[in-house]
Amino acid sequence: MPHVLRWLIGLGTSLIGNHIYLVTLAWVAVQTTTPVNVGLILVAGAIPQAALLLVGGVFVDRIGPKPTIIASDLLRTLIMIVFAIVVAGGDVSPLLLATLAVMFGLVDGFFLPAINTAPRYLVPRETITRVVAAKTIVARGAEFVGAPLGSWLLVVASAAAAFWVNAWLFAVSVVFLAVTRMALPQ
Secondary structure (H helix, E strand, C coil), rough: CCCHHHHHHHHHHHHHHHHHHHHHHHHHHHHHHHHHHHHHHHHHHHHHHHHHHHHHHHHHHHHHHHHHHHHHHHHHHHHHHHHHHHHHHHCCHHHHHHHHHHHHHHHHHHHHHHHHHCHHHCCCCCHHHHHHHHHHHHHHHHHHHHHHHHHHHHHHHCCHHHHHHHHHHHHCCCCCCCCCCCCCCC
């Protein structure tokens, strides 16, 4: 099933991007502000994500996972580009980092329910278990790869480079997910 493979590749690149983002955001915050502000910046991104998971789920039920996933990854691509430009410019303030973290958290609050709903739009009910198992393996692999890759990018390049790579990963995800067929099986 090529559409399932495309979905898994899109999912993997997007989730790797999530982990790179978290490592890089924390690194930039630690380098530019106080420990208290670092915690506030990270919480600022997590609160809207958690708050919107339920609303995001309702939204996905109304319009379907594919448009939500694609829109979320497009917005996350743009947010990463803004992060890269801001960090490369060197004028990083805690308020700006918190604002960008909130924006990312808001978008992620729609992405997560959509990506978790997608398997039922990919395959018939009797084969969904294998797709969910593959999704779990990809998600765990993304955790295993994303944070170390983000750390490596910080060491060999810069935070701006990590955000640029991240923008590219989200853009690749958009392409793979855009060409994935998602419809409720008959």
